[in-house]
Amino acid sequence: MRRTRILSCTVGLVLSSCGPADQPLDDELARVNIKEGTPADEFPTACMIDIFNRDGKLVSFCSGALIAPGAVLTAGHCVAGFHSFRVYCPYLHRESVGTGEACPSYHVGLAGTIAPTSDDIGLVFLDARIPARYPVLRSTQLPDDTLVVNVGRVRDGVVSKTEMYRSAPVRIRDGRSINFPRYYVSVDKIQNGDSGGPTYRYQGPVPELVAVNSGAGGGIAVLARVDLALDWIRNRVSARSGWSLPPGYQPLTPRPPSPVDLSR
Numbered sequence: 001m002r003r004t005r006i007l008s009c010t011v012g013l014v015l016s017s018c019g020p021a022d023q024p025l026d027d028e029l030a031r032v033n034i035k036e037g038t039p040a041d042e043f044p045t046a047c048m049i050d051i052f053n054r055d056g057k058l059v060s061f062c063s064g065a066l067i068a069p070g071a072v073l074t075a076g077h078c079v080a081g082f083h084s085f086r087v088y089c090p091y092l093h094r095e096s097v098g099t100g101e102a103c104p105s106y107h108v109g110l111a112g113t114i115a116p117t118s119d120d121i122g123l124v125f126l127d128a129r130i131p132a133r134y135p136v137l138r139s140t141q142l143p144d145d146t147l148v149v150n151v152g153r154v155r156d157g158v159v160s161k162t163e164m165y166r167s168a169p170v171r172i173r174d175g176r177s178i179n180f181p182r183y184y185v186s187v188d189k190i191q192n193g194d195s196g197g198p199t200y201r202y203q204g205p206v207p208e209l210v211a212v213n214s215g216a217g218g219g220i221a222v223l224a225r226v227d228l229a230l231d232w233i234r235n236r237v238s239a240r241s242g243w244s245l246p247p248g249y250q251p252l253t254p255r256p257p258s259p260v261d262l263s264r
Helices: 227-240 259-263
Strands: 006-009 012-016 046-052 058-068 071-074 084-089 094-102 122-126 147-152 170-174 183-187 198-201 208-217 220-225
Touching (some): 058 084, 084 122, 147 183, 183 208
Antiparallel strands (some): 147 198
């Protein structure tokens, strides 16, 4: 079995949740999925990310959310050191390829771990723009005990190529309680391949993206806060892809990927 990277934490071990391409998943993480997960079609911009190296080989899986026509929000460790990405939004029936960029404040700690003071936030910039109604990005910290839902592409240890899943609502608290000051902490609902997936405020008036799935283990999950990296997100999307479709933009007719597409 392939073991995942480990993050140091004062209350135990937190395992990163970027899924290896060579299934099966780690036995421990296979027991902590998007628990009781149900299809996440209420969050149509949630998307799956396939990760490729410089040789064009599929090497890993992550999740994310379309936040602008040409930009997908995900985890920093899902993009750092990788070459290219294929994004599929199953509820929009759209896909594109692109390149990634990690937040400058993302860094690894000792022994390749994700540092608790790191912003585990990244962006994938798409070659083809995808029209949608995009989520609101949270600009301030949520209070303790706020209910959120995690969204990712893995259920019961299986990386999906066609469906995103949402967790049952969980309560979050300030990550400083476990010495992860740039994160929220919650009961663990995520596993390998759910990294970068959006965490939404539960039952908000509009979809509000508050964090991205970062890592899990020991019964807890850490979720990288969007508000702490919001200036960087806004600046990079404005510089590289923009927040709106260009005048006269004519998207292609929506179509789901073929089985050949999905097997690449």
